[in-house]
Amino acid sequence: MKIMSINAGSSSLKFSLFNMDNNKVLLSGLFERIGIEGSCYTLKYDEYKIKQEEDIKSHSDAVKILMDKLIELGIVNNLEEIDGIGHRIVHGGAIYKESVVVTDKVLDDIIALSDLAPLHNPAHAMCIKAFKEVLPNTPMVAVFDTAFHQTIEKDRYLYAVPYSWYEDYQVRKYGAHGTSHRYVSLKLKEELKRDDLNIICCHLGNGGSITAIKNGKCIDTSMGFTPHAGIMMGTRSGDIDVSMVPYVMEKEGKSAGEIMNDLNKKSGFLGVSGLSSDSRDIEDGVKEGNERCILAQKMYVNSVVKYIAQYYVLLGKVDVIAFTAGIGENSISTRSDIIEKLTCLGIELDAEANNTRGKFAKISAKNSSVDVYVVPTNEELMIAQDTLNLINR
């Protein structure tokens, strides 16, 4: 069976077509700058890579080009060979607790939830409609980034603010990266052959979040009402005291939107180091003795350790600490800096085992009180698997 996994942004469309018999990617790629000057697409298959500049006015255009290319490159003989399409949806609000087949009602809900994800949900809806035009009979599935966190109890998802904010405006914790946390949790269950694992999952990418997972269910996560909350990130501040917002607004004569932009795009590694949002540049800066990079790295590690410690207590007994996403999978020194701060809990790395990048591996020492793993995430495959399961049902 062949399943297409889609991740659409406001001006981009990322896709992977999987052969579900062996989980292999047949074709993957990215359409960029949709509706903006300089639009282009990249396609990857076997050992080939094609990059093409082309006028792509809408998501609909991108989908049509993609369909033509699938035939032209001989990836499929006809479009009916595509058995299903899975869409990553950033926000499912409190409505969607798991993936669902896309119906008119689901599409309406995705649009209605745009208030909570104004940059993403409208783009997802646009993309679903574009696929409907070209493949009207192919089943589609919506995979929500927030769904995995819907098992969090009310005393953990609520903020201590006027209750009417929750009742009237749905202000509460929703979390993000749910598809990645779920993938990691399922991968560990499969590899360790255990259903009863308590996991602290650290998704450390450009965005980052940490999740406490008990027996496969999320019981808390570091991101909040929006992906802004939680640990320090590439360009986001993570948790802050909100009083600084009106204070700096007044000092700099900025609007709330401008300050949010500073907190979203100019903070985190970039804000503190003044150099870069990329952890590799920060690592280089640390090696060169750059003080602001050293400070940024220390602050990053502190923020991650704070959540691990919190979830260690919440879970009571932890079986696995998992590292995933760009930094988690690849940054040997960041993993080492984090675990070093957990020595008081009897958690220890095996330096040699930790010398690994991008591969599933146990990296803790033999006598560590908690096993530590690197688990490469695969959100695209998770979306494709959900799609397959739902269309087979």
Ligand code: ADP
């Ligand atoms: P996102 O999906 O949120 O855009 P990624 O999961 O791709 O982010 O992670 C991006 C981060 O991963 C960047 O900070 C980058 O520096 C880091 N990263 C990627 N490869 C490496 C590496 N080899 N060593 C250290 N950090 C890495």
